[in-house]
Amino acid sequence: xxxxxxxxxxxxxxxxxxxxxxxxxxxxxxxxxxxxxxxxxxxxxxxxxxxxxxxxxxxxxxxxxxxxxxxxxxxxxxxxxxxxxxxxxxxxxxxxxxxxxxxxxxxxxxxxxxxxxxxxxxxxxxxxxxxxxxxxxxxxxxxxxxxxxxxxxxxxxxxxxxxxxxxxxxxxxxxxxxxxxxxxxxxxxxxxxxxxxxxxxxxxxxxxxxxxxxxxxxxxxxxxxxxxxxxxxxxxxxxxxxxxxxxxxxxxxxxxxxxxxxxxxxxxxxxxxxxxxxxxxxxxxxxxxxxxxxxxxxxxxxxxxxxxxxxxx
Amino acid sequence: xxxxxxxxxxxxxxxxxxxxxxxxxxxxxxxxxxxxxxxxxxxxxxxxxxxxxxxxxxxxxxxxxxxxxxxxxxxxxxxxxxxxxxxxxxxxxxxxxxxxxxxxxxxxxxxxxxxxxxxxxxxxxxxxxxxxxxxxxxxxxxxxxxxxxxxxxxxxxxxxxxxxxxxxxxxxxxxxxxxxxxxxxxxxxxxxxxxxxxxxxxxxxxxxxxxxxxxxxxxxxxxxxxxxxxxxxxxxxxxxxxxxxxxxxxx
Numbered sequence: 182x183x184x185x186x187x188x189x190x191x192x193x194x195x196x197x198x199x200x201x202x203x204x205x206x207x208x209x210x211x212x213x214x215x216x217x218x219x220x221x222x223x224x225x226x227x228x229x230x231x232x233x234x235x236x237x238x239x240x241x242x243x244x245x246x247x248x249x250x251x252x253x254x255x256x257x258x259x260x261x262x263x264x265x266x267x268x269x270x271x272x273x274x275x276x277x278x279x280x281x282x283x284x285x286x287x288x289x290x291x292x293x294x295x296x297x298x299x300x301x302x303x304x305x306x307x308x309x310x311x312x313x314x315x316x317x318x319x320x321x322x323x324x325x326x327x328x329x330x331x332x333x334x335x336x337x338x339x340x341x342x343x344x345x346x347x348x349x350x351x352x353x354x355x356x357x358x359x360x361x362x363x364x365x366x367x368x369x370x371x372x373x374x375x376x377x378x379x380x381x382x383x384x385x386x387x388x389x390x391x392x393x394x395x396x397x398x399x400x401x402x403x404x405x406x407x408x409x410x411x412x413x414x415x416x417x418x419x420x421x422x423x424x425x426x427x428x429x430x431x432x433x434x435x436x437x438x439x440x441x442x443x444x445x446x447x448x449x450x451x452x453x454x455x456x457x458x459x460x461x462x463x464x465x466x467x468x469x470x471x472x473x474x475x476x477x478x479x480x481x482x483x484x485x486x487x488x489x490x491x492x493x494x
Numbered sequence: 495x496x497x498x499x500x501x502x503x504x505x506x507x508x509x510x511x512x513x514x515x516x517x518x519x520x521x522x523x524x525x526x527x528x529x530x531x532x533x534x535x536x537x538x539x540x541x542x543x544x545x546x547x548x549x550x551x552x553x554x555x556x557x558x559x560x561x562x563x564x565x566x567x568x569x570x571x572x573x574x575x576x577x578x579x580x581x582x583x584x585x586x587x588x589x590x591x592x593x594x595x596x597x598x599x600x601x602x603x604x605x606x607x608x609x610x611x612x613x614x615x616x617x618x619x620x621x622x623x624x625x626x627x628x629x630x631x632x633x634x635x636x637x638x639x640x641x642x643x644x645x646x647x648x649x650x651x652x653x654x655x656x657x658x659x660x661x662x663x664x665x666x667x668x669x670x671x672x673x674x675x676x677x678x679x680x681x682x683x684x685x686x687x688x689x690x691x692x693x694x695x696x697x698x699x700x701x702x703x704x705x706x707x708x709x710x711x712x713x714x715x716x717x718x719x720x721x722x723x724x725x726x727x728x729x730x731x732x733x734x735x736x737x738x739x740x741x742x743x744x745x
Contacts, residue, residue: 229645231644231645260642269661270657270660270661279646280647
């Protein structure tokens with residue numbers, strides 16, 4: 182659990198982070214979102230003490246981070262930045278093994294861990310271990326960057342615009358992969374982005390920042406239904422709101438008994454996807470299938486609309 | 495390097511070795527350049543011994559310049575040394591603006607004749623390229639890479655040895671190469687103050703108006719310079735390859 186208590190930072194006369202507090206639960210993803218210059222990155226960098234706060238403190242599992250030596254603290258916190266900062270003179274395997282090597286793991290243990298991570302990130306070890314970063318595509322570099330951050334099994338992962346330099350097609354896939362891996366490992370993540378879609382896609386909770394202040398910290402649905410300030414409302418996009426809400430709910434919640442004609446949709450898909458499919462196919466309803474493909478009910482346009490209206494009220 | 499270029503280098507190396515070990519074999523080529531029955535091949539000492547002592551002083555002086563220049567380059571790029579950057583720059587620049595001959599003139603009364611004044615002149619002259627390249631190499635390291643290194647918990651020393659210096663190495667090596675090549679040529683004037691070196695051959699030629707001698711001294715220095723230049727170039731490329739950079743990025 183990460184507790185951020187009254188963190189503040191100023192550079193000269195400019196306040197960059199102004200009295201920000203929030204708590205991230207074990208295994209949760211907290212997304213800090215806001216316009217550029219809102220203080221998101223500085224806030225993130227105060228968690229691993231790359232930036233020293235002027236006031237306030239950060240507790241990780243109840244322990245004040247200032248009681249741990251800086252470098253030791255950072256060995257325990259994964260860190261991924263935009264552009265990844267991979268070491269160009271080191272192979273993929275050496276890059277991923279950076280923190281374990283700093284921690285003095287023996288070679289065999291490092292090699293085993295590197296292979297495990299390459300497998301996890303769908304990078305064939307025999308093909309990728311000895312490559313240099315410049316020989317990788319953007320998406321592969323991104324995966325190596327995250328694998329490197331996870332190498333020493335940190336309980337906390339900090340990510341600063343980790344998908345910022347990927348093109349939109351790869352970005353969606355990379356976000357899904359991150360979610361899968363995060364659910365499997367149970368890592369707590371604090372992620373900074375300016376992309377609202379990314380925030381809603383990934384966040385268990387979303388922190389909205391503007392001009393150094395934290396405006397609202399809430400679950401995505403609450404952010405939509407009860408925006409704390411006009412700025413939050415504007416940022417989440419008034420017109421986009423119902424669609425965003427639909428993207429937070431899965432088919433399971435609006436499923437009706439019965440059957441329908443057409444290609445079935447999987448029960449874990451979002452209502453937004455289901456509605457999109459219904460509109461595109463021009464159908465009033467679609468059959469719903471579980472993970473094994475067996476039909477378990479149907480989803481209709483009316484049902485989705487009703488659900489959308491209901492959650493707004 | 496193409497196969498032709500490699501063969502050319504090997505041929506040059508063989509020619510150099512053959513010439514300094516058995517110069518008499520080449521007498522036929524130099525005889526037409528002499529007049530009044532003057533000797534065609536330098537006969538006041540062993541060419542091999544002169545070549546070796548020439549190389550020795552160049553290597554020693556460059557080694558000393560490298561140690562000081564790289565150490566200084568590292569120091570002024572650390573937070574603690576940043577304010578010394580302008581001062582170090584001017585000092586090193588002064589080393590370069592003094593003509594080596596002037597340094598010799600000043601150094602001889604202080605340290606006497608022989609290798610010492612030559613060493614001082616070469617040492618001062620060699621500092622600038624290495625220092626500037628060390629600076630360039632270290633400041634070119636991407637801030638993102640350094641941020642990532644810091645964020646992963648590398649301390650200042652680990653960042654220097656594991657990230658900054660390996661990344662700057664090809665550029666630093668280029669500076670050393672430049673410095674060695676300058677020194678190889680400059681070392682010939684050391685013979686004016688009685689340092690053993692290939693300058694002796696050239697000076698003997700000038701004094702006795704013997705073009706063959708001048709040409710021999712110049713030829714050996716030139717061959718050395720070409721071969722060492724290429725050899726160090728190979729080392730740079732090997733270092734750059736370890737960086738995973740495409741080879742053509744390093745000129």
